Amino acid sequence: MKTSALGRIALAAGVAALTTGVLPTTAHAEGSKVERKTLLVMVEFSDASFLDADAVKASTPDTYFGTKKDSLASFFTEVSRGQYTTVPAVEEGVVGPITLPMTAAGCDYNQINKLTQEALSTRGLVRDEDYESLSVVFPAQKTGCAWAGLGSVPGPYTWINLHGTAGGLGVVGHEFGHNLGLGHQGRSMCTDGDLVDCTTDGTSAKSLMGGGGPAAGFSAPEMIRAGWLSGSEAVKVDASGTYTLRSLHGEGSGTRALDIPMGEDRLVVEYRHAAGTLDADIEGVHAYRVPKDAYGSSSLIDMTEANKTAGNDASADADAITAVTDTASKVSVAVVSSGDGKAVVQVALDGEKLSAGTATTETATPHPEHTGTDTDAGDGNGEADGTEAKSGGSVPAEGSASTASGNGSSADLAATGGSAATVPLAAAGAALVAAGGVALVVMRRRKRA
């Protein structure tokens, strides 16, 4: 961790009075609902200011905490079904702008983080006491950052390299997904029907962490990682049988995911169907490979040639599975029926034959491993030391995010964020997650030809 004495000197000179009201420290007051106290801070540089700081200050808190449907708080509340949300750490919703004693060039996000925390400390705002997550928003025009947003894996830090006056949920939600311990969700193409023969290609389009935009929410393995599916909702399959799934998202009860052993990995099966603001364009049964219990690093299994994305014309169920076999672990899954909000799925373990059977969802023994909520997801050391953040290397020209509103192309997936908050690098994402405490980059996707 770099140190600098400049910070305190300049801040002592620059901060006249403590005017920020700190909210009571009741982060987890409401039953089991996690209310993540998030401190939103606008910072500027000695040589770069927001083009319209008042506009940023007026609009940004609403992106994080507002009641509008595309706010971060609304997104988390809906996806977690009321188990998790973000709340402002200060009454005003945002602190700043604070001018940091550093220049913008070089995109030194570690230094931005350090100096911001020093400035906050001067104002009486201390991490883990006054806030649990820290999101720093700064003007992009001189930073040279190759990303629109950055998040530590897991939390508690996010950086928003802001063009214009308003960040969108597509970027902010994605970065906060990283804070929950989620990597990028890629896609495994297994078009010959056997999971022993797959190639990594593209993104899942089933998650905000996989190019699906906010309208995809999170996928089943990510929901498990976040602790948002109970043991009866994410059933750990330990015997062959026939299972009935309800949709992954939406209110109500029932089994939302099957968590199947597959050698050292897991095979997670979900049924997606429109619910609330989610999954209007996702339908059918989908499966994910989870490497060695790393539920935050799953990849979609795609047996089709559909190349479904969140932006192309492929039908909602274009890449849904009908049958999956892994000859290595002798696991087979077959979809008996799918549609109208439910699916029936057969699972055969240990090389047993798939056969019609009675639904065993009710009799399957739920295991309690998934019942805990991931309240500590952002409480790791969280140091964003990740020099890997720049390992993406070749950033497309449009990766400089010079147009925050996006170009409206089919590759611009985020519905509201204006930036397709995804990196089509699943392997890199998984590696970064495995390393822990590092940062991942959000790049804008290269426009498809």
Ligand SMILES: [Zn+2]
């Ligand atoms: Zn990312």
